[in-house]
Amino acid sequence: MKRTPAARARGISKYYGNLVALDGVDLDVEPGQVHGLVGPNGAGKTTLLGLLLGVATADAGTLEILGRPVGRPLAIADGVAGFVDGPGLYPSLTARQNLTAVASLRGIRSGRPHHVDTALEQAGLTDVADVRVRGYSLGMRQRLGLAAALLTRPHLLILDEPSNGLDPDGTRHVHRLINELTDAGVAVVLSSHRMDDLASLCAEVTILVTGRVVFAGPVEKLAAESGELDYRLQTSDPVRARAIAASTPHIRLHGPARDRPHSEALVLSGPVRSVDVLVARLADAGVALRGLAPVITPLEAAFLALTGGQADPDGAA
Numbered sequence: 001m002k003r004t005p006a007a008r009a010r011g012i013s014k015y016y017g018n019l020v021a022l023d024g025v026d027l028d029v030e031p032g033q034v035h036g037l038v039g040p041n042g043a044g045k046t047t048l049l050g051l052l053l054g055v056a057t058a059d060a061g062t063l064e065i066l067g068r069p070v071g072r073p074l075a076i077a078d079g080v081a082g083f084v085d086g087p088g089l090y091p092s093l094t095a096r097q098n099l100t101a102v103a104s105l106r107g108i109r110s111g112r113p114h115h116v117d118t119a120l121e122q123a124g125l126t127d128v129a130d131v132r133v134r135g136y137s138l139g140m141r142q143r144l145g146l147a148a149a150l151l152t153r154p155h156l157l158i159l160d161e162p163s164n165g166l167d168p169d170g171t172r173h174v175h176r177l178i179n180e181l182t183d184a185g186v187a188v189v190l191s192s193h194r195m196d197d198l199a200s201l202c203a204e205v206t207i208l209v210t211g212r213v214v215f216a217g218p219v220e221k222l223a224a225e226s227g228e229l230d231y232r233l234q235t236s237d238p239v240r241a242r243a244i245a246a247s248t249p250h251i252r253l254h255g256p257a258r259d260r261p262h263s264e265a266l267v268l269s270g271p272v273r274s275v276d277v278l279v280a281r282l283a284d285a286g287v288a289l290r291g292l293a294p295v296i297t298p299l300e301a302a303f304l305a306l307t308g309g310q311a312d313p314d315g316a317a
């Protein structure tokens, strides 16, 4: 039996005056999956998340959330929670007081303290639950926003840049929590500028550029669109390696990375088969291979190719 999609949008458009923020966007979000929304600044990600969250309505197209059509009046659909443009918090209240206030606003009465404690624990904030939010770091605020969203036990969770401001430990914690939620059947739609979020969390991704979908599908399919990559090559003999690379058909040399002019690493590009030939030729010549890795990940390369960005051979994509 086919499961009801967590969200299904067809031909969604949204205008701000003359500005077209979303232009005929389709979106399919399955239960139990993380769906990533990525794109350059101003692509329309926050606008689309806002429509899913019910803080704005579309000017054209249809939107169904958890199987129910979304109508004109602004309202957060049952079973949906999350935040856009940063979580709305009261700085003079503690984390616990913030969550208690949210629980009251959302009409959660029975078992409220239990709900609050569980949400604090899920977000890893139990130890700082009674600290005023004014003293919270950006990462802690993000986690508190997530805790507030979890209070209602949503089936569809909307997160705008959830890794913003998180240190590596915080990122791991949030990733683990999101994975637990999807394991339990929750659908998550998140926007992110971070390819590591995409790679480690998302099953599906939609890429927006100036309000239009330029890619929608599984993350693996996106990585496969990366085309030719730039590689950083380190060997035991950079001078001979350079000469061998220069004489290998279809290999293009980009010189040492600009940020490391004295580096012994070469940056080069070419079809995978030519890179294979180069590696074999280096071995034949007795030049030891010490490192060969893409300068940017296939996901980043695909993202840049689709959004019209330039891959920087220095690796600063």
Ligand SMILES: Nc1ncnc2c1ncn2[C@@H]1O[C@H](COP(=O)(O)OP(=O)(O)OP(=O)(O)O)[C@@H](O)[C@H]1O
Residues within 6 Å of the ligand: 016, 019, 020, 021, 039, 040, 041, 042, 043, 044, 045, 046, 047, 048
């Ligand atoms: N309330 C608004 N009034 C007017 N224009 C807006 C409004 N909100 C967004 N826009 C415009 O709509 C477009 C899409 O904005 P949106 O915030 O959805 O993009 P985004 O992909 O989330 O960008 P970012 O990555 O910078 O957060 C932008 O051109 C933006 O300037």
